[in-house]
Amino acid sequence: MCFTGYGNIAAGAARALPVLTAMLGLAVMAAAVGEIDSDRAKVFAIAYVGVRVLSDRAWRGRSAIVVDWPVAQLGAGVVPWIVSLWIDGPWRYDLRAIGLGIDLFVSFTFDRERMTRSIAERQARAAGRRPGPHAISIARLDEAHFGERLGLFMIIVLGEGVLMVTQAMSDLEVWNRTGYGTVIGSLVLLAGLWALMLRRGYGGVPMLGESAPPRVMLFLHCVVAGVLAALASGMGELVESVPHAHPETxxxxxxxxxxxxxxxxxxxAAIAGNGWLWGLRPLAPALLIPALAVLLDPGVAGLVWLLVLAVALQLVATRAKATRQ
Structure with missing residues (x-):
């Protein structure tokens, strides 16, 4: 997110080397996360800290404050990660969660004027000047381009779900009717979520309007991306449970x-953009049908198709509004 914001704001002035170096750090994190409960946890943390420091340095020399994603320039949340390098056991993960919490809290609750003043004073001291009013500009996101980037990221996460499902299907010893129904239903579910988040939403957030403030869009995007990543993992486990007919609880x-x-x-998002009457229409199928699927335990294929029904009814409930738009 930090480097997507950097590319969005700096545009043609963005430097390639910091972005490519960040990609290397992210690749190390991706390679280490599978063994995050081993010694690779330290490698993951070092790469994370390195990318965050690099994000801050990418803005050095630019008299601009990134008000829509201040984490790009503020590093308080990195401190618990650094401390975790010398901590063993579960506490190191707690420290990292605290660090992420600090970053999210700062990003979505910060005072713009205080942040501008603080960074201006820091830059003045680094340049050997006396702190005072200097030429500090406010860097704002190009919202249309940034929304498109966030939507593309969500497509990648959905693609991870497709990968999980197809790989789990390839590992099945016997392909039977239940397996076909589960796999096809899983892919239809992911396609329905794509329509809900991108055809009925904005920036990968379902039912979000294009006029949403950037900080709101970014917060909801973080939530939905995390939930969708968890769902992708669960979809693979559903297909793996086909031989047993029922998934684990x-x-x-x-x-x-x-x-x-x-x-x-x-x-x-629909309530915020269009009022309670409109927002409550998709809420009922979104909550009631998954609750019914949990209580009934209709088998692995039945569970998937009930979830497909929940998403389909949300699409139907918001179709009239989408058509008018």
């Missing part, structure tokens, strides 16, 4: 809660 709760959470975010 934890998997059933995971996928149902994820679909309900995405629908809840969409309903909230």
């Amino acid at each position: 934890s998997t059933r709760w995971l996928v149902c809660a994820a679909v309900a959470a995405i629908g809840l975010v969409g309903a909230g």
Whole structure:
């Protein structure tokens, strides 16, 4: 997100080397996350800290304050990550969660004027000047381009779900009717979520309008992306459970809660943009049908198709508004 914002704001003036170096750091994180409970946890943290420091340095020398995503220039949330390098056991993960919490809190609650003054004073001291009013500009996101970038990122996360489903299907020893129904239903569900988030939404957030403030869009995008990543994992586990006909209880709760959470975010965005009467229409299927799927335990294929029904009814409930737009 930090470097997407950098490319968006700097545009043609963006330097390639920081972006390519950040990609290397992110590749190390991606390679290490599979063994995050081993020694690779330290490698993951070092790469994360390095990318965050690089994000801050990319803005050095530019008299601009990134008000829409201040984490790009503020590093308070990195401190717990650095401390975690010397901590073993579960506490290191708690420290990292605290660091992420600090970053999100700062990003969505910061005082713009205070931040501008603080960074101006820091830059003045670094340049050997006396702190005071200097030429500081406000860097704002190109919202149309940034929304398109966020939507593309969500497509990538949906693609991870497709990958999970197809890989789990390839591992099945026997392909039977239940397997076909589960796999086809899973792909239809992911396609329905794509329509809900991108055809009925903005920036990958279902039912969000283009006029939403950037900080609201970014916050909801973070929530939906995290939920969707969890759902992608659960979809693979659903296909793996085909030989047993019924998924494990934890998997059933995971996928149902994820679909309900995405629908809840969409309903909230619809209420904010179009009022309570409109927003409550997709809320009922978003919550009631996943709850029914949890309680009934209709088997692995039945569970998937109930979730497809929940997403389909949300699309139908918002179709009239989309047509008018």
